[in-house]
Amino acid sequence: MKFVLKEEKGFIYIDEGQGEVLLLLHGLMGALSNWEEVIEEFKNEYRVIIPILPIYDLPLLTTGVKTLSKYVHRFIKQMELDNITLIGNSLGGHVGLIYTLAHPERLKTLVLTGSSGLYENAFGGTFPRRENYEFVKEKVAYTFYDPAVATKDLVDEVFITINDRSKVVRILAMAKSAIRHNMAKDLAKIKLPVGLIWGKNDKITPPEVAVEFNQLLPDSELYWIDQCGHAPMMERPQEFNKALREYLEHVKQKV
Secondary structure: OOOOEEEEOOEEEEEEOOOOEEEEEOOOOOOHHHHHHHHHHHOOOOEEEEEOOOOOOOOHHHOOHHHHHHHHHHHHHHHOOOOEEEEEEOHHHHHHHHHHHHOHHHEEEEEEEOOOOOOOOOOOOOOOOOOOHHHHHHHHHOOOOOHHHOOHHHHHHHHHHHOOHHHHHHHHHHHHHHHHOOOOOOHHHOOOOEEEEEEOOOOOOOHHHHHHHHHHOOOEEEEEEOOOOOOHHHHOHHHHHHHHHHHHHHHHHHO
């Protein structure tokens, strides 16, 4: 990770570049490094900010998507941000949807990629064989179209995480919270423009999820990335950045 982590008033984050804000939210098993190529592409034109979401640090009783959304709001207020393009992958997209409903005045637009909120075929409701490295490797590879994207470093990171009892309990609580908090009935209330950038081969939030988001959101644009799974910004960064740039231009022209 070549970008500097900053820490201020309990928040840990990356803050690169200047200009309009792109605020990036990582997923449940994600990390700031997932967004490296996005930072590189846009930091010369935008201010790219990525907070670490405190998935493993919340009290168990309050571990859930709504709590993360409130955390994001506190972060945005602390940083005095507005006119934000909020971009979320997987769980980060779900948190972004909840935030958008609560605080649309802070946002310019929302971008979802492999977002939960309607349906997800997640890592699983339990980790029956979490001590088995090969099992974990298989599950991480399932996230991508190309299993080679599941590098040893990435598998090692996930393996260590899910074999930490405190962390795995919170992962399961967060996953259950996401499943319970279905957004289908709320999406019509989101009047902001929404970009959907989706892997055609996503097995966790399959293509039909993107189609349903596109149908239920009043003002949305859908972009497909071929030969790509659940994390397009990692697996197909050039295609993801191209689609994101195209969508940002689309939003500019609407204003």
